[in-house]
Amino acid sequence: MVRVYLTEGDHQMQRLMHFLHAEEKVRGITAFRGIAGIGASGRMHTSSLIDVSLDLPLVVEFFDRTDKVEGILEDLNKIVEPGHVVSWPASLNMGE
Template structure:
């Protein structure tokens, strides 16, 4: 099995920020990164200290979202340069990883 070096980026959002569709369009249509996954949390909080949670009585959902994507490290660097000029993203983390690819 072959391996390749990649960089993974994880962006933390909230549904109420309404950034998901813009972010996905940018990553998919404009930058064509290797892979993207969006996760929807059931609870979370950030530096503002306000807990965002799903409950039956809460009809206006503002749940946490995680957008995670990967590509070659040089591609990710270029993507992040463009992305940070387009959108205000408060919580972004990244790390290097190895992808295992089948022949």
């Protein structure tokens, strides 16, 4: 399981989604748009009516087989700055 933390202002989400879906054919991908967040800058990014900067936090989450994810993690360094990717082992329940 992998989470990639971005902000809208970085304009990286479309490239990342294309990479994961079209190039890597990842099994499951979801993008979340946050209502507030504080990043490395220490500055608050919010969705208040006063702040219309469209610099809100974004999280792209995906999963696939362990071997596939390990290869993708190496390539993510070319798309996303170091320190913005979190991963952990997960189990996929396929039912009965």
